[in-house]
Amino acid sequence: MADSFDVIVIGGGPGGYIAAIRAAQLGRKTAVVERDKAGGRCLNYACIPAKTVLRTAEIYDQAREGAELGVVAEGVSLDWEALGKRRASVSESLSSGVKMLWDKNKVALIEGDGSLTADGNVQVGEEAYEAGTVVLATGSVALPIPGVEFGGRVVDTWGAWSLSEQPRRIAVAGAGASGSEIASAYARFGTEVVLIEMLDQILPAEDKDMARVVERTFKKQGIEISTGTPVSEVEAGDSSVKLTYGETTTEVDYLCIAGGRAPDVDGLGLDEAGVELTERGKVGVDEYGRTSNPKVYAIGDLVNAKALAHKASEEGVVAIERAAGVETHPVDQNLVAGATFCHPQVASVGLTEAAAKEAGYDVKVGKQKLGGVGGATVYDDKDGLVKLVVDAKYGEILGAHVVGNRACDMVAELVATMALEGGYQELAGIVHPHPTISEAIPEAARAVEGWALHA
Ligand SMILES: Cc1cc2nc3c(=O)[nH]c(=O)nc-3n(C[C@H](O)[C@H](O)[C@H](O)COP(=O)(O)OP(=O)(O)OC[C@H]3O[C@@H](n4cnc5c(N)ncnc54)[C@H](O)[C@@H]3O)c2cc1C
Numbered sequence: 001m002a003d004s005f006d007v008i009v010i011g012g013g014p015g016g017y018i019a020a021i022r023a024a025q026l027g028r029k030t031a032v033v034e035r036d037k038a039g040g041r042c043l044n045y046a047c048i049p050a051k052t053v054l055r056t057a058e059i060y061d062q063a064r065e066g067a068e069l070g071v072v073a074e075g076v077s078l079d080w081e082a083l084g085k086r087r088a089s090v091s092e093s094l095s096s097g098v099k100m101l102w103d104k105n106k107v108a109l110i111e112g113d114g115s116l117t118a119d120g121n122v123q124v125g126e127e128a129y130e131a132g133t134v135v136l137a138t139g140s141v142a143l144p145i146p147g148v149e150f151g152g153r154v155v156d157t158w159g160a161w162s163l164s165e166q167p168r169r170i171a172v173a174g175a176g177a178s179g180s181e182i183a184s185a186y187a188r189f190g191t192e193v194v195l196i197e198m199l200d201q202i203l204p205a206e207d208k209d210m211a212r213v214v215e216r217t218f219k220k221q222g223i224e225i226s227t228g229t230p231v232s233e234v235e236a237g238d239s240s241v242k243l244t245y246g247e248t249t250t251e252v253d254y255l256c257i258a259g260g261r262a263p264d265v266d267g268l269g270l271d272e273a274g275v276e277l278t279e280r281g282k283v284g285v286d287e288y289g290r291t292s293n294p295k296v297y298a299i300g301d302l303v304n305a306k307a308l309a310h311k312a313s314e315e316g317v318v319a320i321e322r323a324a325g326v327e328t329h330p331v332d333q334n335l336v337a338g339a340t341f342c343h344p345q346v347a348s349v350g351l352t353e354a355a356a357k358e359a360g361y362d363v364k365v366g367k368q369k370l371g372g373v374g375g376a377t378v379y380d381d382k383d384g385l386v387k388l389v390v391d392a393k394y395g396e397i398l399g400a401h402v403v404g405n406r407a408c409d410m411v412a413e414l415v416a417t418m419a420l421e422g423g424y425q426e427l428a429g430i431v432h433p434h435p436t437i438s439e440a441i442p443e444a445a446r447a448v449e450g451w452a453l454h455a
Contacts, residue, residue, distance in 0.1 A: 001121075001129060001130045002128060003129055004029075004129065004131070005028075005029050005031045005130070006028035006131075007020070007028045007030045007131065007133045007323070008031050008122045008135070009023070009033070009134075009135040009137055010115075010137060010268070011034065011114075011136065011138040011300070012037075012040055012098065013041055013137060013300060014039070014300070014310075014312045014313045014316075015040075015137040015139070015299040015301075015313060015315060017098050018316040019319060020102060020107045021105050021107065022321065023320045025105065026321070028132075030105075030107045031107065031110050032102065032108070032110070033110045033113075033114030034109065034111060035112055035114070038096070038099045039091070039098045040137075041140075043098065044091050044095060045161075048091050049087045049088075049090070050185075050341070052087045052090045052091075053161055053185055054181060054185050054341050056078075057185040057188040057189055058188070061188040064076050069380075078189060084162070110124050112124040112125045113125070113267065115267055116134060116136075116273035116293075116296065117272065118269075118272045120293055120295040121134075123269070131295070133297065133323040134295060135297045135298070135299060136296065136298040137312070139300055139301045139302070139312075140261040140262060140302070142156035142257070143257075143259055143260040143261060144257050145231055145234075151236075152236055153238075153241045154236050154254075154255050154257065155254055155256050156257060157179075159254075159256065160172070160256035163254065166189060166190075167186070167252070167253035168192065169191065169194075169252045170186050170252055171194040171196060171243055171250065171252040171256070172193065172196065172255075172258055173231045173243075173256070173259060174197065174258035175196070175202035175204070176259075177338065177340040178258040179195065180203055180218075180346075181340060181341055181342045182256055182258060183223050184218065185342075192222070192224075194224045194226070194250060196229060196231055197229070198228070198230035199227065199228070201215070202215050203340065203346060206340075208352070208353070208354065209367070209387055209401070210387065211346075213383065213384065217344055228246070229245040230245065231243055231255075232245060240252065240253060241254065261301065262281060263301060263303075265277070273293050273296060276291070282302060283298040283303050285298050285303045285304070287330035288318055288319060288328070288330055288331075289319035290322065297320075298319075299312055304333055306338070308338065308339070310336065314331050314336075315331050334349075334350055335349060335419055337415050339411065341408060344404050344405055344407065345408045346402070346403050347401075347402050347408045348402070348411065349399065349411055349418060350389070350399035350418060351389060352401070353387075353399070356389050361398060362391065363389055363390070363398070365389055365448065366446065366447035366452070367386070367387045367444055367447055368440045368454070368455070369385055370386070370437055370440050371383070371384075372452070372455065373435070373436075373437065373439040373440045373443065373454055375435035375436045375439060376404075376437055376440070381437055383403070384403040384404025384405070384407065384437070384440075385401075385404075386400075386404075386444040388401075388447075390423070390424045395448075397418050397424055400414035400417075400418065405437075406437060413438065427441060427445035428442050
């Protein structure tokens with residue numbers, strides 16, 4: 001054996017890097033195996049670069065629209081090279097921040113491809129490492145659509161966020177969180193955008209009311225939206241891509257496929273180590289992340305239904321605490337909020353109205369348009385909506401949904417209320433600062449009983 005560790009984490013993304021730090025905090029001799037960059041896909045190819053480009057889209061949009069607010073910015077233009085440099089430097093800075101945290105916590109970094117051995121230890125290249133506990137945190141990879149391959153002008157989400165030129169026209173297949181973010185950024189850059197979804201609404205995981213608000217706003221931004229229309233044919237050329245969806249054929253500079261992702265388990269040695277997969281191809285775990293091999297845990301995009309960075313991190317903490325035998329709590333997957341940073345943003349926690357009804361609840365709903373509260377006019381955030389789905393009997397909040405410019409921040413309060421088992425009645429009585437958009441939250445709670453003050 002090259003060395004032995006109490007904990008070896010394979011994969012240094014938001015699941016793995018946090019797990020490693022927590023293990024070190026608990027006094028465990030810890031190593032991370034990473035074959036690419038600290039911070040994983042999230043920091044280097046997904047969440048962070050996406051949000052960095054979206055920030056540029058926001059500034060660009062505001063600069064052009066500023067005249068009404070008294071800011072006259074003439075000759076506003078995009079500097080694609082500067083945008084690319086900032087995108088890279090934000091990721092580099094956060095990735096080196098992760099390395100610094102590992103150093104500070106004395107987490108060893110083993111560079112290379114890690115895999116499990118039959119006895120539940122870890123192999124990296126020629127070297128074998130002994131591990132008390134192994135945490136698998138290798139994330140997920142983009143899936144193309146059947147019959148289409150990535151390459152050239154057919155790109156995955158990272159390809160879309162890192163284009164070397166601004167496209168004149170782009171098609172995005174898949175209107176989930178990533179596809180909607182890409183569509184929203186490029187539309188604000190002035191690119192013609194076609195957003196195609198095979199299911200019957202954009203943002204299929206979101207409540208119908210919220211998806212409708214976003215769809216309306218996207219259309220105002222000039223995005224061509226097509227739902228219920230899978231992409232059926234793709235012909236990729238050197239200078240353009242021709243694609244067919246529903247009855248329509250169109251030609252674009254780039255096609256981005258923002259469909260599904262699959263757990264990155266290739267070559268991980270799961271079979272040898274007796275780690276079983278679920279029917280859906282994810283690594284099977286209990287609510288603490290333990291796999292069918294008692295020595296091996298799995299977290300992040302490898303496990304459970306949602307693929308979100310904050311979920312991965314929390315699963316990392318819980319898995320390590322469980323393995324260390326210290327007090328912990330299972331991750332409540334129902335309280336993992338979804339957050340989509342398109343314009344307007346969409347965030348939600350818990351059940352949609354339809355899902356709550358399907359689960360058999362007697363449901364009441366409270367809605368407040370953001371435009372009703374003063375802050376929304378001040379901050380130009382009038383298109384949004386807060387919607388609460390509550391259990392009619394006791395007032396328990398079953399689901400909370402927000403669309404608005406800062407929805408992804410606003411949802412945190414709703415997650416906290418649900419985690420602390422507050423009902424809509426408590427929310428209705430919580431005093432919110434004025435003038436803020438968050439004033440729409442108690443209003444939505446009052447709306448459950450029909451007495452919102454700014455309805
Ligand atoms: C475009 C896009 C935007 C997104 N935006 C958001 C967002 O805004 N908010 C959010 O919460 N989520 C977002 N996500 C989802 C988020 O990126 C993932 O949920 C998150 O990265 C999962 O973290 P992870 O630790 O499981 O894996 P990853 O971040 O995928 O990291 C896994 C790491 O493991 C390494 N690895 C893999 N196999 C091996 C091996 N055998 N040996 C050594 N190393 C290995 C990889 O190199 C990688 O660095 C986005 C996803 C995409 C695609």
